[in-house]
Amino acid sequence: MLIPSPDLAALSRQDNEDASLEKPYRIGVPVPVKLNPGNSGKWENLPGGGKLWQLSLKCSGAVALGIDYSLFYLPPGSDLFIYNVSHTEITGAFNSEINPGARSFSTRPVKGDEIVLEYFQPADCLEQPGLEISGILFLYRGMDSNPRSGHDFGGSGSCEVNVNCPEGLASKSQSQGVVRILSRVRGQSFWCSGTLVNNTSLDFSPLILTANHCSQSSGQVSSADDLNKWVFYFNYESAACADPTSEPADHSVVGALKLASSENPANFGSDFYLVKLIKDIPANYLPYYNGWSNLNTASPSGVCIHHPEGDIKKISTYTTPLVSATWETTPDTHWKVQWAATASGFGVTEGGSSGSPLFDNNGLLIGSLTGGESGCTNTAGMDYFGKIAFSWTSNGSADSIQLKTWLDPLNEGRTSMQGAFNNKLTVSDFEADTTSVSIGGSLSFHDRSLGSPTSWHWYFQGAVPSESTEQNPTGIVYNSFGKYNVKLAVNNAFSTDTLIRTRYIQVKAIVFPNPTEGVVSIFLDSKNTAGLSIEVFSELGILLKTIEYGSNPGSAISLEMPGSGSFFLLRIKQGDQVQTHKVVVVRRNK
Numbered sequence: 371m372l373i374p375s376p377d378l379a380a381l382s383r384q385d386n387e388d389a390s391l392e393k394p395y396r397i398g399v400p401v402p403v404k405l406n407p408g409n410s411g412k413w414e415n416l417p418g419g420g421k422l423w424q425l426s427l428k429c430s431g432a433v434a435l436g437i438d439y440s441l442f443y444l445p446p447g448s449d450l451f452i453y454n455v456s457h458t459e460i461t462g463a464f465n466s467e468i469n470p471g472a473r474s475f476s477t478r479p480v481k482g483d484e485i486v487l488e489y490f491q492p493a494d495c496l497e498q499p500g501l502e503i504s505g506i507l508f509l510y511r512g513m514d515s516n517p518r519s520g521h522d523f524g525g526s527g528s529c530e531v532n533v534n535c536p537e538g539l540a541s542k543s544q545s546q547g548v549v550r551i552l553s554r555v556r557g558q559s560f561w562c563s564g565t566l567v568n569n570t571s572l573d574f575s576p577l578i579l580t581a582n583h584c585s586q587s588s589g590q591v592s593s594a595d596d597l598n599k600w601v602f603y604f605n606y607e608s609a610a611c612a613d614p615t616s617e618p619a620d621h622s623v624v625g626a627l628k629l630a631s632s633e634n635p636a637n638f639g640s641d642f643y644l645v646k647l648i649k650d651i652p653a654n655y656l657p658y659y660n661g662w663s664n665l666n667t668a669s670p671s672g673v674c675i676h677h678p679e680g681d682i683k684k685i686s687t688y689t690t691p692l693v694s695a696t697w698e699t700t701p702d703t704h705w706k707v708q709w710a711a712t713a714s715g716f717g718v719t720e721g722g723s724s725g726s727p728l729f730d731n732n733g734l735l736i737g738s739l740t741g742g743e744s745g746c747t748n749t750a751g752m753d754y755f756g757k758i759a760f761s762w763t764s765n766g767s768a769d770s771i772q773l774k775t776w777l778d779p780l781n782e783g784r785t786s787m788q789g790a791f792n793n794k795l796t797v798s799d800f801e802a803d804t805t806s807v808s809i810g811g812s813l814s815f816h817d818r819s820l821g822s823p824t825s826w827h828w829y830f831q832g833a834v835p836s837e838s839t840e841q842n843p844t845g846i847v848y849n850s851f852g853k854y855n856v857k858l859a860v861n862n863a864f865s866t867d868t869l870i871r872t873r874y875i876q877v878k879a880i881v882f883p884n885p886t887e888g889v890v891s892i893f894l895d896s897k898n899t900a901g902l903s904i905e906v907f908s909e910l911g912i913l914l915k916t917i918e919y920g921s922n923p924g925s926a927i928s929l930e931m932p933g934s935g936s937f938f939l940l941r942i943k944q945g946d947q948v949q950t951h952k953v954v955v956v957r958r959n960k
Contacts, residue, residue, distance in 0.1 A: 403504070405425065421490075423489040436559075437503055440502045442474070444464060445495050445497035446465075447492045447495045461478055464477065470648065475598060478552070478624065523617045525679040533545045533608075536713060549603055561721070566660055572790070580738060585643050601622050601624050638703070659789055672687075673687050677722050681722070686719060702760065726738065739754075795821055809851060851947055855871065902944045904927075904943075909936060909938065917929070936954065
């Protein structure tokens with residue numbers, strides 16, 4: 371389905387006008403639609419009684435597309451994947467565990483200007499999905515596909531320092547609390563940065579602090595519906611000091627509730643914005659809840675950890691004492707920072723760094739970035755961070771414009787709070803004996819989870835049995851040709867975690883005998899009614915013949931290798947499954 375694209379020239383003009391203002395870095399705009407499984411896409415009945423719904427959406431000129439939903443409900447047992455047409459990027463599986471209730475929802479953007487939604491409903495599921503697509507998020511920059519393209523992955527300035535360079539070793543824990551934020555303001559999308567913060571109740575509430583201006587654009591502010599669609603990316607970083615050649619894995623959480631901000635009609639204040647995530651952070655993200663100090667004391671040194679231009683996590687270092695400063699008219703709302711050159715570069719800030727945390731020499735959060743003049747072409751430029759000391763109570767006495775209520779809920783009067791990991795979390799992990807098995811073969815699976823889980827629930831797509839509650843299940847038999855997901859949910863007294871490995875097990879056809887004197891039997895899944903074709907190639911890669919079979923070819927097919935040759939390649943296609951087998955031929959003298 372072709373969706374009309376927005377006016378890119380008009381967007382560029384607006385962005386150029388906004389570049390010198392205190393605004394977050396816009397990367398996308400909404401395109402309204404009204405689509406659902408009843409009026410769009412196509413349904414397909416699957417062997418065994420299940421159903422598959424697919425919807426292809428194309429919006430020319432986009433570097434990435436996201437989906438907004440006015441209703442998002444997946445029945446138990448069903449799942450949803452979203453991928454681009456080249457299958458280079460896949461998000462999902464989404465399942466009933468992420469249903470947002472009565473709230474609207476958004477799925478994170480997928481790169482490319484054409485994406486496919488694929489919903490699977492098993493035979494034993496009697497409920498219908500509730501998928502009302504209300505808009506397409508058209509991203510025109512900030513999620514480019516190639517490193518060093520100017521924005522997003524690889525897009526920050528060449529002077530920036532990756533967080534896992536030596537400069538970041540002392541701040542490793544703090545870094546695991548820093549997030550990249552795809553914010554929404556009346557449907558438009560912006561890159562910002564932020565951090566998880568700890569509180570005096572030590573309940574590990576998923577509180578994230580960023581800048582108030584990340585929720586504003588051209589006089590408009592983020593609505594509750596917008597906040598339901600904010601995306602928070604964890605661990606978006608290089609594992610080493612060098613830039614990676616491929617983008618980090620997706621570790622994201624969608625949706626938040628506003629708790630407080632510096633929004634005060636009388637003044638700009640300290641520019642803070644505090645939200646609470648709608649969903650708990652998955653344990654395998656290993657999040658760190660950063661500590662803070664509300665003292666109005668200038669730190670002699672420290673760092674800022676951020677996502678400039680929406681790029682992977684970077685670190686900037688200051689070695690000159692902070693200076694108390696004013697951003698607009700209210701005095702002493704901000705810390706003024708002068709960055710320093712280090713061994714790996716000269717960390718500064720850029721668009722997309724807004725809201726990022728400033729840490730003191732003790733590793734405690736003391737400010738959030740409003741803006742400034744620094745950059746790779748102006749390393750001497752100063753930057754300004756709204757003070758935690760001012761945000762604590764100085765913006766006003768109401769709970770909605772201060773941090774104290776939320777970060778000191780026990781009213782202990784603390785001036786500082788240490789950061790912490792939630793060590794009670796369990797993290798799901800597993801492996802199989804092998805990820806490739808012939809039809810009819812069996813596998814064993816091994817639990818590798820962390821956090822001392824006490825119960826396990828396995829789900830084996832396409833296998834018998836299809837579920838298990840053993841810690842290390844054995845004898846899992848695969849009788850169907852294809853690639854299948856494996857899911858493990860684990861629990862302990864404090865938490866639950868789920869891991870899905872998509873297309874993890876490949877079940878291969880059996881080609882026998884091999885080597886052969888010229889004739890082979892190919893054993894397939896007799897229950898798979900999808901069309902079958904077999905292509906035979908010579909050892910030089912020349913296509914020799916193609917055999918097409920009906921929708922029910924049976925479980926065994928006899929095939930004679932054509933002509934002479936020491937080996938041939940067979941390409942077997944059944945439905946969307948494709949496999950290649952090498953057949954060695956031994957010709958006997960008569």
